[in-house]
Amino acid sequence: MGAAPVSNVLLFGGGAVGAIAALNIEAGKLGQVTAVLRSNYETVKHRGYNIESIDHGRVNAWRPSSVVKKVPSIEAETAEPFDYIITSTKNLMDVEPMLPDLIAPAVTPGHTVIVMIQNRLNIERAMFEKFPQNIVLSGVSMIDSHEVEPGDIYHEDHDILYLGAFHNPNFQTDEQEIAAARHFIKMYGAAGKTKVHFSEDVPWSRWRKLIFNAVLNPICAITQLDSARARLSGTLIEGIARPAMQEVYDTAKRLGHDLPENIIDTMINLDPMDLYLKPSMQVDLEKGNLMEVEYLVGEPLREAEKVGIPTPYLRAMYEMIKAVQWRLKEAKGLVDVPPKRVQ
Amino acid sequence: MGAAPVSNVLLFGGGAVGAIAALNIEAGKLGQVTAVLRSNYETVKHRGYNIESIDHGRVNAWRPSSVVKKVPSIEAETAEPFDYIITSTKNLMDVEPMLPDLIAPAVTPGHTVIVMIQNRLNIERAMFEKFPQNIVLSGVSMIDSHEVEPGDIYHEDHDILYLGAFHNPNFQTDEQEIAAARHFIKMYGAAGKTKVHFSEDVPWSRWRKLIFNAVLNPICAITQLDSARARLSGTLIEGIARPAMQEVYDTAKRLGHDLPENIIDTMINLDPMDLYLKPSMQVDLEKGNLMEVEYLVGEPLREAEKVGIPTPYLRAMYEMIKAVQWRLKEAKGLVDVPPKRVQ
Missing domain, CATH: 3.40.50.720 (NAD(P)-binding Rossmann-like Domain)
Structure with missing residues (x-):
């Protein structure tokens, strides 16, 4: 040591x-x-x-x-x-x-x-x-x-x-x-x-970061808006990011990790507006690389379901980002798509 | 006449x-x-x-x-x-x-x-x-x-x-x-x-079509998967398209338009698999044209909210497609984005 x-x-x-x-x-x-x-x-x-x-x-x-x-x-x-x-x-x-x-x-x-x-x-x-x-x-x-x-x-x-x-x-x-x-x-x-x-409290810090990573990270990749534009664009944050973050927060709480009450606002405003930062999934997508879909979004969703938290917003995010991942996989030849009918 | x-x-x-x-x-x-x-x-x-x-x-x-x-x-x-x-x-x-x-x-x-x-x-x-x-x-x-x-x-x-x-x-x-x-x-x-x-029954036929248009149309544009790939890609349909379609169905019902029970399956399977058809919003997006976001997704969502149907899935779809629309607007110079900080 x-x-x-x-x-x-x-x-x-x-x-x-x-x-x-x-x-x-x-x-x-x-x-x-x-x-x-x-x-x-x-x-x-x-x-x-x-x-x-x-x-x-x-x-x-x-x-x-x-x-x-x-x-x-x-x-x-x-x-x-x-x-x-x-x-x-x-x-x-x-x-x-x-x-x-x-x-x-x-x-x-x-x-x-x-x-x-x-x-x-x-x-x-x-x-x-x-x-x-x-x-x-x-x-x-x-x-x-x-x-x-x-x-x-x-x-x-x-x-x-x-x-x-x-x-x-x-x-x-x-x-x-x-x-x-x-x-x-x-x-x-x-x-x-x-x-x-x-x-x-290690799980506490991991759940804290998931408030951002399970929500804003996929949202930015799906919409192809960086974290500043996601905030500029209108009601995206209040309409889905906040309720989805609440689902992660509730899951962490149910699992015994009490995150601070203002953590959702902290995470929404984490990136400086004037840097137009792209979260990791958006960067991966733009480079044509596979994204950390299961670890960042799928796992917290499954943890939430295990402890009985309703998660329509996380589910919507997960299904969308997984579909985008499938598109990346098709581009890499990792999935088979049957041929189109010749008319 | x-x-x-x-x-x-x-x-x-x-x-x-x-x-x-x-x-x-x-x-x-x-x-x-x-x-x-x-x-x-x-x-x-x-x-x-x-x-x-x-x-x-x-x-x-x-x-x-x-x-x-x-x-x-x-x-x-x-x-x-x-x-x-x-x-x-x-x-x-x-x-x-x-x-x-x-x-x-x-x-x-x-x-x-x-x-x-x-x-x-x-x-x-x-x-x-x-x-x-x-x-x-x-x-x-x-x-x-x-x-x-x-x-x-x-x-x-x-x-x-x-x-x-x-x-x-x-x-x-x-x-x-x-x-x-x-x-x-x-x-x-x-x-x-x-x-x-x-x-x-004109409103009946409009709501019938909205089962497709308020859901699969934005999903295909957001994920950039055509209607066949959306079905091939995994759990996208069962995970969010079906529950979102159920929200539209419930709204139509609440408004007095009884759609047939199998309408959701009909709409999911509307497009032939082997034609890989792109719904209108996806076509518009690929051409860089603005999409019919408010008429196809925003209005049924607002009608649902008016009559008290819970709509997390429609809301998620609406916020995502609106964010993608904002990206189109930025590309057309229709919205202002403040400059990036020079470090």
Whole structure:
């Protein structure tokens, strides 16, 4: 558990969120990062990242300490163990294999702290199953950062990270987990550029973010209006965003997560009006990439249904965004459409 | 009232619906049509319509008897009175001035029968106000016809017209009105290419069509899936189309229009699967044209709210399609968007 002055960090997923995480950590000098890259490997390896960041300014040709193509195997190679593994891949239920298997070669049992900066609910279960002796932290990032081209990161609004520990059911107490979270926060924020909050209640922060992600994120993708235009366009927010957010709020409450009363207004007004920010699904759609439909919208809907909250607005949003996802899949040749009748 | 063997017909709105109406009437030889054209005037005047029709086959360089640019004035010109004026313009609440004023120069009080082949509810009110001594007929067309380029009409699925009379509150009985409707049906169907049904209950046929138009029409535009793909894509139909259609059904029932029990299934399966037909709003959206949002979705929603039917699904559809319309308006420079902050 990262007691050394400089922690050895493996980053799995070096896109918009991961690249800024790596930059934060290396800028603070308390960690050195090995980044496992996929789609942007060639670009970053040879040219580095080009980052335009509201927190770090213009950073050209920047590389983490090490850039690799596949997860290093601790057993086969004679490397130092990793103190932290950060996972910051997109959650795409349909197309991605399971994360625990992917990072397994780099995990030292009982030592490596796994930090999941990912949006999904209940992501920790599979991790604890695979690594019963490891600490797993939860990062909920409110970052507006996009990879506009492979290796080109555009980070438009300030990063706010809620970091806390998932409670490993195999541990008696959570003291070790909380200490690991506090150490990671120190390392992540050491450069003084990022707000990192310790989150005492991880599900609470996840549900808090879902107020935005299960509602405004799909609404912006479906209507192809950014979060400012969604507010400018008329009655979209009051007509459906607010009632849909209320459904998420009620579900969180029913599950025991009491969010603050003004959270819906906070989330409606989260993005500055004059930046015209596009939530992640809209960015994915415009790039022709599959969106995190199931993790951001489908799962909270299913949780709501399980606890008996009526969800017509979430259901409407879910069906629409799923239909748009189907269109993306058709464009990628992932679904079959029978031929048109020749008249 | 068209007692002459060949009726004198003015067509106002010669797009996808109007062009096929004109062709039906002239093919039947019981009417001759003067078409008032706007966006396609130059094309049709000089080259004629090119029509690919499932009912009429390939018809090239076809013109109605007369093609004009503005509504002829009966008083100023020494023309024969018009027996019928067909209005088949798109209903675009925001941008179009009122129809009665536009056709007024060609209306002979107490003589001209006005036939509104338009989707909107309550369209007859303004007509009766302006022309208290005239008969107004209601045409509800289930046509799949699109103007792909100005003057190029692609008519993909068989035309079914429900034709009946709005009851003019200034008339004691509706005998005259029904006779006018029956005469128009004879003229419209004389070529034997089109199914025209006499509709005893005009609001009933309008609500019947709204089961499709208030729901599948916006869903296809919002998701950009045609009516077959909307059914292929997964749970879109059962998840939101059916419950939204139920809201329209319940509203019609509350207003006294008992639609058949299987109407929802009929409307879901209305379009043949293997033609991949695009409803009108989707076609408009793809052409960058404004869509009939208020008349097809907003009005039934407001009628539902007036009579106390809960409408979360219709509301979700309405807010989404209105947001998409706003995007079209921005593209046309019809709305102001403040500038983006320069960082």
